[in-house]
Amino acid sequence: MKIKDGFILSEVAGQTVVVxxxxxxxQFNGCIKLNPSSALLWKTLQKGATEEQLVETFMNEYDVQLEQAKEDVKEFVTNLEKAGFLE
Amino acid sequence: MPRYKIADVVFDAQFIYGYTERLCQKYLYQGDEAPRLLISATLDDIKAEKEKAPEYPDNYLESLAVFRKLCAYILDNADGLIFHSSAIMVDGKAYLFTAPSGTGKSTHARLWRELLGDRAVMVNDDKPIVRFVDGKFYVYGTPWNGKHGLDTNCRAEIKAVCKISQAKENSIRKATAGEMVFTVLNQTVRPENQSSMENLLGLIDKLLGSVDTYVLGCNVSKEAAELSYTTMSGERL
Known part of the structure; x- marks a missing residue:
């Protein structure tokens, strides 16, 4: 899966924002503030990745247990899916 | 064809309706600077505005279309953005009050005028333009000045940007740059193309790194104006 085209991720005043x-x-005229771990997942998903790859990327960067990583990734992906941002 | 200078950008304009011409009258330009562009709103532009705001008449929508084009040019060519706010200048320095419509930016700016008298000049009560010029941020008056028709054809260096909310008790604190990002993004016009959007995000980043930012909770009182003025200006009354 992959994040649809048309989003810009940028650092503004120390915040990672997406517009x-x-x-x-x-379709989407809001803006999203991402914390560092969601920013990592977002950037990975912009290039395209499976859920397993996301978990792996997440665990390479953060000191978390597999189960926790799976849960966090699942939640992130579900939110993006609900918003219609994935293809 | 009339020639104008708004936000230090000289341009020629062709209008369909007299409304926009009357609105911009104060900004007519007769100096020697060459115009940087020609702005005109087509019937299609007006139609596009109508889709966003069907309740308004065409002559007003033309003025919005013209403003949109001017701001798009300024964003891409002159490091500027529209910042929905009430901008007031005191002793040569500008203070911008920002909040969603109906919160009381204009009211708070009025309280400043009542407090400070002639020292306070309204730069613009609704849609000023903010530009980055020679390393500093300035706010400029524009004819798109809100329901009280308050604007001055001038510019002033920005000292502070203040986010307002209604509160029973008055309080003010410094804002972090981070908490102002959404505020500014929500009170400007966002371009649809990628390179303009990148310009906008870069400008906001620089703006929030350059000016003081505050969060003010206020009621409608002289004390509210005293608190925000003395805190942001560092001056005593």
Whole structure:
């Protein structure tokens, strides 16, 4: 799975924010603030990744147990799916 | 064809309706600077505005379309953004009050005028333009000045940006740059194309790193204005 085109992730005043451009801006005109771990998952998903790959990326960067990592990734992906940001 | 200078950008304009021409009258320009662009709103532009705000008449929507084009040009070519706020200048320095419509930015700016008299000049009560020029951020008056028609054709260096909310008791504190990001993003016009959006995000990043930022909870009273003015200006009354 992959995050749809049309999002910009950027560092603004020390915050990682995501906004939409182009066609996506018509669908989503809000903005999202990401904490460092969600920013890592977001960036990985922009290139495309499976849930297993996300868990692996997450665990390489953060000191978490497998079960916790799986749970966090699942929650993140579910939220993106609900928002319609994934393809 | 009339020529204008708004936010230090000289441009020619062609209007369909007299409304926009009257609105911009104060910004007519007769100096020697060459115009940087020609702005005109087409019927399609007006139609596009109508889709966003069907309740308004076409002549007003034309003025919005013109403003949108001017701001798009300024964002891409002159390091500037529209910042929905009430901008007031005191002793040459500008203070911007920002909040969702109906919160009381204009009211708070009025309290400052009542407190400070002639020392306080309204730069713009609704849609000023903020530009980064030679390493500093300035706010500029524009004709799009809100329901009280308050604006001055001038610019002032920005000292502080203040986010307002209604409260029973008055209180003010410094904001972190981070908590202001959404505020600014929600009180500006966001471009749809990627490179303009990147310009905008870069400008906001610089703005929040350059000016003081505050969060004010306030009621409608002289004390509210005294608190915000003395805190943000560092001056005594």
């Amino acid at each position: 939409a451009v182009g066609k996506m801006a018509k």
